[in-house]
Amino acid sequence: MSGFPRSLLRPAAYLSVPYALLGAALTLPAFPFALLVALVPGPPQLHFVLALSALALVVGLAGLAGPTRRFGVAVANALLGTDLPAPGRARTAWPDRLRSAAWLVLHTGLGGLLLAIEGTLLLGVLIPAMWLGGDQGEFSFFGATAAPGPWTVPVALVMLLAALLVAVAATRGFRAGATALLGPSATERAALAERRAAVLAQRNRLARELHDSIGHTLTTSTIQAAAAADLVEADPAQARRALGTIEEASRSALEDLDHVLGLLREEPAAKEPARTLTEVDVLAVRARDAGLDVRLSVTGPVAALPAAVSREGYRIVQEGLTNALRHAGPGGVDVRVEAGPERLAIAVVNALPGVGPRPGRRGLAGLAERVEALRGELDAGPDGERWRLSATIPLRTGA
CATH class of the missing domain: 3.30.565.10 (Histidine kinase-like ATPase, C-terminal domain)
Incomplete structure (x- = not known):
């Protein structure tokens, strides 16, 4: 809790609000199905439970789709500031699909709850406007009946602070949940480690290629250039031979360099010099x-x-x-x-x-x-x- 006061001054601490808004928007396509289920005869409480269950079911089924995981990771990184690795292009395993579905349900459900809480708290911030506007009529406030007065100002400030603290806590909660459910599984971590090892091995191989070919050429060319400079007047023929050697070695090094640069750009390159x-x-x-x-x-x-x-x-x-x-x-x-x-x-x-x-x-x-x-x-x-x-x-x- 010691970090909360400082968090209140950081815009990134309130990223849970746009993230919750996106979660609420994601439930819109499932609302017609939920409303159909709610038409079952029964008391209003049953209608509410059936509609909510149907909404969670449809959202969960959508979360099982393979692209949902990649979308969830991208959104969490963009809106929550997480640093989750992007899933590979391989087929998503079922345990990971289930984790993605669980997170999508939590994202939409907790997002809707957060918006409801924030809306209620921020509505209380507007209570002083009734008093300042001269309205003397009583109003209901959290089940209690009261008349506007000076007491609404400190209450509004407390509710504003509560709204800020809830948003900060929700941001931390969303980040922790996204990391746990959208983060890489053991299999994905192993695949990620293999990809990193392959990249490192490729870099080491390219470094060896550059050292062996370019390093040799630079050493030879430097010595030959110094010799040519000394012989350019005393022995022009030998100086020309030295310059010819530099030209030949440089041409060979350019072929090696073109091949290595092509590998670095991950594009078809010239055939590797044999x-x-x-x-x-x-x-x-x-x-x-x-x-x-x-x-x-x-x-x-x-x-x-x-x-x-x-x-x-x-x-x-x-x-x-x-x-x-x-x-x-x-x-x-x-x-x-x-x-x-x-x-x-x-x-x-x-x-x-x-x-x-x-x-x-x-x-x-x-x-x-x-x-x-x-x-x-x-x-x-x-x-x-x-x-x-x-x-x-x-x-x-x-x-």
Whole structure:
């Protein structure tokens, strides 16, 4: 109750009134049926009970419809300020339909009750107008007969305050009821968690794609641009070759970026660039043009590798060469790709930097996830005076 005084100053505390008005409006289509039922011979009290029961029955049956739940959630979020997740597009289960029907009956019934209470209290606020208008005739007030007078002013203020408090309490009650009956069930929460996990996995995959492709291109282009700037006068031919490498790498990165942006927009995008280990020599050439002494060794039927394995193998070599461009010490970089009958083995080995940061872990973490998804193993770390990135991916179920 301590929060009530502050709630009285917030417009959102009175959202129960428009919500109740909507509930009353929703009962209008069911009124003809209720009136027909009330025509059954009997005392007035029976007519009232039959009409009310018929009204609740029709409203409850309407609440069983699948779209009713989505409508109820949308209305509660819009008029009550709740934050209920929208139900999925799958067929609504019967327990959830029953909860929706129960809430629709409560929404309309309690909404009508609230409007009746609020109308009565606000009518009492008008009593001082009789006294101020000079009316001296007696009137009935809650079963008691009284004459207008100064006492009507404080009574009107009390009734106004009561009307405000009832509206605030009704808003809280409606929010609690909507959360309990329109909120997600255990099944819906599990489905929602799966959807969120899928979205997170997609974001992680896109982050890896951007890191692997765009990060590699930016690293290569930066080094090549610096080299071209130094050679533009001393060796124009070599500077042109460096600029050509930048152009080729940028074009490749644009294809990757177009694909990733298409996924982010959730629209048909360009076909995913199929870069595999058959193009590993292109990576080596780009790295050599950027100044690395790359010694590449490819053995085995690389072209016969499964597409998924070959794509991930390409990314592993790409990440290894990117880290070497950023962090390697003096000396050559050995790249070994061995495609055997039972496994694919990749190793990228370069000299450790004498000082400065070691290779970053963000790209390596993405590679570890890729390799783990293929039931493989990834290892990265110092090996004597050299840095070794190695991966082994099985090619057979029993491997």
